[in-house]
Amino acid sequence: MNPSVLVTGVTGNVGGEIAKLLNEKRIPFKSAVRSTGGGPELEYAQRTEFDLLRPATFAPALAGVERLFLIRPPAIADPKYFEPLLEEARRQGVKHIVFLSLLGAQTLFFVPHRKIEKRILKSALPYTFLRPSFFTQNLNTTHLEEIREDRRIYVPAGKGRTSFIDVRDIAEVAVRALTENGFENRAYDLTGSEALTYEEVAARMTEEWGIPISYANPSMGEFKAYWHSRGLPADQINVMAGIYLTAKIGFAKKVTPDLERLLGRKPLSVSQYVRDYRAEFFPEPL
Numbered sequence: 001m002n003p004s005v006l007v008t009g010v011t012g013n014v015g016g017e018i019a020k021l022l023n024e025k026r027i028p029f030k031s032a033v034r035s036t037g038g039g040p041e042l043e044y045a046q047r048t049e050f051d052l053l054r055p056a057t058f059a060p061a062l063a064g065v066e067r068l069f070l071i072r073p074p075a076i077a078d079p080k081y082f083e084p085l086l087e088e089a090r091r092q093g094v095k096h097i098v099f100l101s102l103l104g105a106q107t108l109f110f111v112p113h114r115k116i117e118k119r120i121l122k123s124a125l126p127y128t129f130l131r132p133s134f135f136t137q138n139l140n141t142t143h144l145e146e147i148r149e150d151r152r153i154y155v156p157a158g159k160g161r162t163s164f165i166d167v168r169d170i171a172e173v174a175v176r177a178l179t180e181n182g183f184e185n186r187a188y189d190l191t192g193s194e195a196l197t198y199e200e201v202a203a204r205m206t207e208e209w210g211i212p213i214s215y216a217n218p219s220m221g222e223f224k225a226y227w228h229s230r231g232l233p234a235d236q237i238n239v240m241a242g243i244y245l246t247a248k249i250g251f252a253k254k255v256t257p258d259l260e261r262l263l264g265r266k267p268l269s270v271s272q273y274v275r276d277y278r279a280e281f282f283p284e285p286l
């Protein structure tokens, strides 16, 4: 096995799905993990140590790599950490970087993704920027507990609509970009095919699961107090509050055709997600 693809973020949402897909397709890949033993146990995955905060890990991780799937871990905001990685990628002759960016990154001057995109452009390495909207899977990660325990979605997004995207669709596009030609030097705005309010998301959960789930729509203050009581650091609470404020004022509802065009089918809907992920929320029959 001589993998030429390196996948970062394999213990996370998108990287984890990419790892599964590559494995299903029997494509050997290097699975970038911070700690040995981390990441999924998969036949076609070869673990390699990789930590953005430890540049010494870059050369061994990139050895033999032609295509790199790169994410910006949520805790790393400063783009300076990507400089030595890009330098090493150039030195080792990496041919293509697929970077998980953010919908609208090209115009949002304050987001780290924009600054990282700029650095990738400056490196002159061939790139693909995947710019997705808000992940549907945030519901079973960030909001799992409140939905499972309190049977409510507790976000301050008012009646604002969000064009939820399923990370399994992002992974499918990423795998194509990592294994096929024709994706070089392109950026894609990836969204689901409908924009829903959280009221509508709760209604779909209620309908699919037969369990009443409500949408609480707290004030910003109530939302921050809730997360403070759960021990989340203030800076992370503020980032979340900013994201839901964006949704509330209507900036998260953009629907684009890129994903459907790339997949050649409709993106996975929120209803499909709710069906597929029921056991994550309610593992035992009620």
Ligand SMILES: NC(=O)c1ccc[n+]([C@@H]2O[C@H](COP(=O)([O-])OP(=O)(O)OC[C@H]3O[C@@H](n4cnc5c(N)ncnc54)[C@H](OP(=O)(O)O)[C@@H]3O)[C@@H](O)[C@H]2O)c1
Residues within 6 Å of the ligand: 008, 009, 010, 011, 012, 013, 014, 015, 033, 034, 035, 038, 050, 051, 052, 053, 071, 072, 073, 074, 075, 100, 101, 102, 103, 132, 133, 134, 135, 136, 138
């Ligand atoms: N959530 C959304 O709705 C949304 C929408 C658009 C864009 N995005 C962007 O997507 C990215 C996050 O992707 P995701 O949700 O797939 O990831 P994730 O689930 O948040 O997981 C983060 C990954 O980064 C790894 N990581 C953390 N620190 C690291 C370091 N120092 N060096 C190397 N790897 C490290 C983690 O590994 P460990 O297991 O070792 O911690 C984990 O695999 C962010 O840039 C976010 O802004 C998110």
